[in-house]
Amino acid sequence: MSRKTGLITQRTRAAWMFxxxxxxxxxxxxxxxxxxxIWFGFTDASLNDLDGAEWVGFRxxxxxxxxxxxxxxxxxxxxxxxWWRAVWNTxxxxxxxxxxxxxxxxxxxxxxxxxxxxRAIVRTAVxxxxxxxxxxxxxxxxxxxxxxFGIINDxxxxxxxxxxxxxxxxxxxxxMAAVMMVDIWKTTPFMALLILAGLQMIPGDIYEAAKLxxxxxxxxxxxxxxxxxxxxxxxxxxxxxxxxLRVFDIVYVLTPNTDxxxxxxxxxxxNLFEYDRFxxxxxxxxxxxxxxxxxxxxFIYATRMDLEGxxxx
Amino acid sequence: xxxxxxxxxxxxxxxxxxxxxxxxxLNIVHGAVGKDQEVLRVALDRFEEETGHTVNIVSMPExxxxxxxxFRLWLSAESQDIDVYRLDVIWAPQLADHFxxxxxxxxxxxxxxVPAAVESQTVDGKLVALPMFLGAPALYYRxxxxxxxxxxxxxxxxxxxxxxxxxxxxEREAGNEDMWGYVYQxxxxxxxxxxxxEWIASNGGGQIVNADGEITVMNEKAVEALxxxxxxxGNIAPPGILNYAxxxxxxxxxxxxxxxxxxxxxxxxxxxxEDSPIKDVVExxxxxxxDSGETASILGGSHLxxxxxxxxxxxxxxxxxxxxxxxxxxxxxxxxxxxPTLTALYEDAEIAEKQxxxxxxxxxxxxxxxxxxxxTKGDYNEVSSEIWTAAHSVMSGEMxxxxxxxxxxxxxxxxxxxxx
Numbered sequence: 001m002s003r004k005t006g007l008i009t010q011r012t013r014a015a016w017m018f019x020x021x022x023x024x025x026x027x028x029x030x031x032x033x034x035x036x037x038i039w040f041g042f043t044d045a046s047l048n049d050l051d052g053a054e055w056v057g058f059r060x061x062x063x064x065x066x067x068x069x070x071x072x073x074x075x076x077x078x079x080x081x082x083w084w085r086a087v088w089n090t091x092x093x094x095x096x097x098x099x100x101x102x103x104x105x106x107x108x109x110x111x112x113x114x115x116x117x118x119r120a121i122v123r124t125a126v127x128x129x130x131x132x133x134x135x136x137x138x139x140x141x142x143x144x145x146x147x148x149f150g151i152i153n154d155x156x157x158x159x160x161x162x163x164x165x166x167x168x169x170x171x172x173x174x175x176m177a178a179v180m181m182v183d184i185w186k187t188t189p190f191m192a193l194l195i196l197a198g199l200q201m202i203p204g205d206i207y208e209a210a211k212l213x214x215x216x217x218x219x220x221x222x223x224x225x226x227x228x229x230x231x232x233x234x235x236x237x238x239x240x241x242x243x244x245l246r247v248f249d250i251v252y253v254l255t256p257n258t259d260x261x262x263x264x265x266x267x268x269x270x271n272l273f274e275y276d277r278f279x280x281x282x283x284x285x286x287x288x289x290x291x292x293x294x295x296x297x298x299f300i301y302a303t304r305m306d307l308e309g310x311x312x313x
Numbered sequence: 314x315x316x317x318x319x320x321x322x323x324x325x326x327x328x329x330x331x332x333x334x335x336x337x338x339l340n341i342v343h344g345a346v347g348k349d350q351e352v353l354r355v356a357l358d359r360f361e362e363e364t365g366h367t368v369n370i371v372s373m374p375e376x377x378x379x380x381x382x383x384f385r386l387w388l389s390a391e392s393q394d395i396d397v398y399r400l401d402v403i404w405a406p407q408l409a410d411h412f413x414x415x416x417x418x419x420x421x422x423x424x425x426x427v428p429a430a431v432e433s434q435t436v437d438g439k440l441v442a443l444p445m446f447l448g449a450p451a452l453y454y455r456x457x458x459x460x461x462x463x464x465x466x467x468x469x470x471x472x473x474x475x476x477x478x479x480x481x482x483x484e485r486e487a488g489n490e491d492m493w494g495y496v497y498q499x500x501x502x503x504x505x506x507x508x509x510x511e512w513i514a515s516n517g518g519g520q521i522v523n524a525d526g527e528i529t530v531m532n533e534k535a536v537e538a539l540x541x542x543x544x545x546x547g548n549i550a551p552p553g554i555l556n557y558a559x560x561x562x563x564x565x566x567x568x569x570x571x572x573x574x575x576x577x578x579x580x581x582x583x584x585x586x587e588d589s590p591i592k593d594v595v596e597x598x599x600x601x602x603x604d605s606g607e608t609a610s611i612l613g614g615s616h617l618x619x620x621x622x623x624x625x626x627x628x629x630x631x632x633x634x635x636x637x638x639x640x641x642x643x644x645x646x647x648x649x650x651x652x653p654t655l656t657a658l659y660e661d662a663e664i665a666e667k668q669x670x671x672x673x674x675x676x677x678x679x680x681x682x683x684x685x686x687x688x689t690k691g692d693y694n695e696v697s698s699e700i701w702t703a704a705h706s707v708m709s710g711e712m713x714x715x716x717x718x719x720x721x722x723x724x725x726x727x728x729x730x731x732x733x
Contacts, residue, residue, distance in 0.1 A: 046691075047389040048410060048411075048691075050389065146553065147551055147552055147553030148491065148551060165552075165553075167553030167556065170500075170552065170554070170556035170557075171709065172709050256501040256502070256555060256705070257378075257502065258706075259702070259706075260709075273382035273386055274381060274382045274385075274694050274698070275698070276407070
């Protein structure tokens, strides 16, 4: 008995020894900046004088702003209308683009999973949008969507769908849609690839059995393919969801800096670096982190995702 | 941006910095529009030849709003990578702490500079940057089109709206489908703040925040001016104007697709350049006045500052002096039509011959109004952002001018608190 405990202790120690370097690195590159940001959110820090930052409590989040005559109003990030607009923009962006990326990704994966000549080339070609750096593709789409010399307007006008060029990225009504479209174009290949990997894990004999039983293809998809590919698909959705909630570059490059498309990370950046409100921006970054964390945990819990691999045991 | 290269350059410079007689490697950061970069490179080549130092240009995005965030980041990190910064005229008060006081290093030449320019770069007695070039926007117009349709040069914004609309309609009927009346800077950034301030000030609506820091935007004239500007979008200005900066406006105008354009002086050299489809038919004049006011132009320009964190301060100061000496300024005035900061050059025969508008522009520059960067201090960027947000929301039709002005007034009042 005691020998066994000894062995376990020894193994545990070895495990910790292997884990420690990684934990240290993680603490240095992830935990420390995070803690620093959270701390700055509770101070009056200014970029010109970060060392002189002093603790001010929850003032950046919520504070009663007294007019001095008994009246007053609530002030701070939690009642900042522009911030909530940014949160809403982000959620809308994340939901719509991840939804379509998953849908299109699934369709493309199903096609690519079939046997056809030239499949390897097509699989590689599909990845091209994903391989282009976001800033480059955003700039490229910015030109294609340009109201005066953009090719999209030109094509739509030639086929008679629109009568006058549309300023896709400039008008508040279409700017968000333009951002979503470019993001979907760019990230669908990523989803397709993840789902394709999932599809290829499904053993072929299940399909053979279904075929022998004469089950129709739609039913096969619903009862066999979808449930079996679900774990891969959910992992993809979590990855993309995380990415989409902290979207920055595509919105920053493609659209003007207005309320119509301002997302959480743009709001934080603006306050951090452009305005002299480093502390407020830090508070926004902290809330951004909390929102992303909560949504991810909520999603994992709601879909009962198997993160610890219990089913394999 | 090649960060490793910066670091390598910085390291190399730092190790070399020990000996006094070395050839330094300097980095100048330069947000450029038009031909700025090419003209600077030519000047730098001359500097390299004369001194044996090398100078790299670190280029920046076109919009000054984007440049500022990056500058602030570098300066707060006390980065040694950049020695010389080209600053927009409005930044001195916000960034003064990070730069070397140039008062002593330029004492022998400072009297030759336009006094107002020097003053704008002096913060609490410290000369933050040495004036490089000035600017006051111009109304560029197609003299051939005005002549063709027998129109006089519009003197007010209302006249401009009518003339632009008529010529645009006529040109479109004549088969020029892409024709627009007026292009300017309508994207949500610093450039729109300049445009909006001009509309309001020229209509007698004041400067939004005056030199004493009082908020003066809440008035009928301001509402009127914004209303007129909102009527342009989609009518005489392309709907995409809501995302246009300087070069977007020039793109449309220079391809011959607009009758009028508001732009800075750099565009003059380009629209009249050899490869410009509209050279010889473009002229410039001052911006129109409002119905109840007189023409107003925003003071622009860029100035050179030496970072406190530079390892080669002496060489950097030498470079700043070189780039602002008579020869460099003359070349800049001729090649990129940037109005000089040396008083004497406004009477220079060569400049007058090659860029005839420059001597004429001196009174416009002298009369230009300043953005409220001095009275609002550290809050200026937020003030400016509130101004462009208000103007943008009116132009895009999200808000009517009256509510936007009321909201702007409230936001500025709150931002100001007891004092700027």
